[in-house]
Amino acid sequence: MKKSSLVLLLVTLLSLFNCKKDDSKTDKPDYQSKLPNYSNVKLDKVFSDADRQLDNKAQILSQINNYYDMVWERGNLSGSFLVAKGDDILVEKYRGFGRENSQMPIDKDTPLHVASVSKTMTAMAVLKLVEAGKLSLEDDLTKFFPKFPYPNITVFSLLSQRSGLPKYEHFDQSIKPKPAELDKAFITNQDVLNILERDKPELARPSNTGFMYCNTNFALLALIVEKVTATPFPQAMQEILFKALGMDHSFIFQEKDIPTAAQSFYNGQNRLYPLDNLDLIYGDKNVYTTPRDLLKFSTAMFSDDFLKPELKAKIFEPYSNEKAGVNNYGLGFRMKVFDNGEKLTYHNGWWHGSNTVFVHLLKSKVTIVALGNKYSQRVYSAMALSGLFEPFPFEVEKLNKVLNGGKANAGNADSANVNASHYSE
Template sequence: MNFRKVITSVLIVLSVVSCKKEKESASETYDSKLPNYSNVDLEKVFTPEELTLPNQASILSQINNYYQKVWEQGDLSGGILVAKGSRIIFEKYRGFGREGKQMPIDENTPLHVASVSKTMTAMAVLKLVEAGKLKLEDNVTKFFPKFPYTEITVFSLLSQRSGLPKYEHFDQGIKPAPEELKKEFLTNQDVVNMLIKYKPELARLSNTGFMYCNTNFALLALIVEKVTKTPFPEAMQEIVFKPLKMNHTYIFQKKNIPTASQSFFSGYRLYPLGNLDLIYGDKNVYTTPRDLLNFSVALYSKDFLKPELEAKIFEPYSNEKKGINNYGFGFRMKNFDNGEKLTYHNGWWHGTNSVFAHLLKSKVTIIAIGNKYSGKVYSALSLSGLFEDFPFEKDKFNKTMNPVGAGEKDSASAGNGEL
């Protein structure tokens, strides 16, 4: 009898403990082991009124027609998503993630977003600024004392104003070509080591104007590592991905080669990996449109990054000459004559093409990721003209839907042949 009572008591205790654990699990929030990277409640960023889209039926009809014409008829591979605030209004996936038409792409398939990665690297840097771990005015020499370009700062790197040579052209800019370039895979540390060792000439004087350069963000990734004393792939999980519940997002590393989605030429001919394919910061975020939407929603929030820092992301910093195009911190922008501003970033690397538009006024996010090379993916940016008064984008959308002549070059893809 006593034995039965003991067993009963034990079962009751176990049941209470189990229930307690379930409740704790249900209310579990992510606690980073790095400081000051708290959660943002993505479900509370927008009010129900802010999720309402005027003329939704008409807009969805136009987006659906666009998808059928460009993605289905063009046999693109990848995913496209359009959201009003945090509410997805259009989402489609097609194609395959790995050779042999393996890994059918769906909402949970991480794809390489190439230079769209810069938007997330910039966020990690700004979170460290917010935490007081570094300053925008810090010289790169603070982190790499032998760095030969003493006038370059964190701000110079973020705003693409450093004038540094592009690492993908080191074989042309350093003579004779460095032995390091013969490695199977170069690392970010290799990039900074070659800058220190060979001191190649700047491509333009630092801080005198905009020059798009992947070296900038490869160095920023190393600075994140230095400041956090954590490898960049893990630091990005701690600072950005986990707090924003980007559960299918990671930084591509050598260990991921056997399982990660691949990129292709037309006809699903595999685009082989090269020796620059493990450098990160400028590229190598693998994510899904839904995860990237979480990042976009966090950018709309006032709770993930201090508003005064977030405003710096979308400031145009290269104003030496007049023009529509400009660059903030990890974001491109088009400043139209009518006062409207289109903030976005495109990506290209090997067979990957991507678009990430974060519309400040309408709170609309447009994401397109293709893993079978086609400039047609960039036409997704023209959908922005359906939501805000972006005259050029409206024209591009009309031309995409109603091309003037057969074989006409896709105007939306012009000027996007960079990482």
Template sequence: MKFSKSLLFLFLTTLILFSCKKEKTTEETSKTSLPNYGNVDLDNVFSRKDGKLENKDSIVAVLHRYYKNVWEKGDLWGGLIVAKGDEILYENYRGFAQANHQEPINDTVALHVASVSKTITAMATLKLVEAGKIKLDDPLTKYFSKFPYPKVTVFTLLSQRSGLPKYEHFIEKIKPAPAELSKKFLTNQDILNLLIQYQPELARNTDTGFMYCNTNYALLALIIEKVTKTTFPEAMNQMVFRPLKMKDSYIFQEKNTLTAAKSFYQQGPRVYPYDRLDLIYGDKNVYTTPRDLLNFSKALYSKDFLRSDLKDLIFEPYSNERAGVNNYGLGFRMKIFNNGEKLTYHNGWWHGTNSVFAHLLKSKVTIIAIGNKYSNRVYSALALSGIFENLPPEKEKIRKIMNETDTLKQNQVNDIYSE
């Protein structure tokens, strides 16, 4: 009996110590001195009105039919979420994260979202602007004294108006090939060093128009590192992922090459091999889940996300030199239609990854599609926006997709548009 009590005492002591250690670890990992999004209460972002949805049953039926027609018939792999406010209207996963049909994809398997990463990098940058650590009109020479393009500012990076050459292209033109190109993986610092050393010509004059360029966001990641005095992966953990409970999200690093979800060629399917550009981050390399990305979207709807004047800048169109539907804000693409309606989103592509992140401003609807077996059909998820807002071209696109259905299901589509 005495022996049993001793064992019980030892067990309880161990349990208490373990619990204390666990609480302490959780508390320590959530603490940060960096500006972050911890002030956003994810449980109280939306009002009851935000969650109200007419013809909900018909809409859910159409979302299900869309998934059957596009994802299942097309054998797409990855995850899809459509949510209004807090409520997930539709969610589904299929396919595998590893070769030989290993690790089925589910709601906790982080997938590469490619250029959707730019949206998250932009919001981290703006949080530092809000804290007074960065100014939008700061020239990059403030952070990198030898940077050879004096007119390039933080704002022109965010808005894709810097005119800088695309790193994936200009490095191939350097002759003879620099030593950096013999490395297994290039880094963001390598890209900066090559810009400084070889000073390739601007692709267009700075701030004269839009030019989508990964170099812009690779440099933003370096600025974040400089200002926060920590690595970009850790800065993102402290500023974005942990505060917003994005528990399965991370920035891809070399240590993740064995365990991270792979992307695949459509045929085979065969794994896309890593190449020397695969460790450059800021422009890509956020690995996340649809549910984690939904948390990010929910936070972005919150009045507490950023100071209102900064938040308003995100969805302003900055490339107005030529009339057209397509435009770019700060980390967001947008389509501005003739009726004045605006679709705000970002797509992504890298190797076998295709992704869509639509953040609909009026309806408070989020659409997230992440595919890891190459297919352009993943981008059709953006057309689902036409179900929720008056976006004529997207409405027509989703009608065409749903024309593959039977008459009963087509009537449900008509029901959606009858309001």
């Protein structure tokens, strides 16, 4: 064999070996399953297509604007507001400032903390991984965390808020002596898992026996996303959702963002709401985004291309039916299931001085977004606008009270006891 041929053969074999070696080193899950590209969705159209015009558009626009004037302008709220049908924006308003000393005027490109509305996006990232075959709703948590001490808790248990796990924000009260992690300036999602595995705090209720809203569920889901993708959650969310959907002003809040991200303030004041040691836990909160980006997310969920139909249908099923009532929870979404068979799907949020509303109406394809960063229960009244588009009698009644000068915080039946603490809704 000629020397040149031998060298070529050796180079080829070495190349093949290195390729195999690299494949084994970089064998990361293919979590970036194909998504439709919504980055070019035109959001500056208002009733531009005749077939999408509302029958009573002038009246509806008048009522929405009257609502905004009554609640946001007269209430001196700070934040972002948007109502859209499909990808057509009907009303869009911004007021106030994102940072101290009247810095960062809030506009369409100003990301605000959406608090527990983050759960809707964490849930969708998890479901994209389910769709890609990288995990299952029936997977037990011990598959991801071998030392996890609570039996029969699955990915589904977390998404549907039925795990019964203790709330991490109460660890300092329920675990004695207090875990050392809670003395850190900022505790992490991994710290939450470590405390559960080591200290084994008692379940708040037996698992899978009923609904119990719990931030721990979604903090653990974020860890599962990290485990499956071998990627930090902030980066995984960019790849799975934000970049794929053209949500160019969305990110997961991290310590590096403290000097530049929008802040939140106390009720009716310009006094800053300070950070505490729970502020860097993500999955349950800490998505920063804009109404237009949330509209892209909502528009994608209306599409048949975002998730397989059978998987998307699971999102909006009411899974906690042990107790009679209107309120229920699907997979990362709250809902109100009325006696007339109608279903209002949404999620509220609350963290420090931030109050948020994200309504995603399945029949009318209407999106309502209200993001406030100066604490006020009145922000939650935006959900009452859903009664303009679908037959939700109670929401119509609440909206009428607002427009007729009644209590401006009508529609906040879902919010937690606002005097109890600053924990997310």
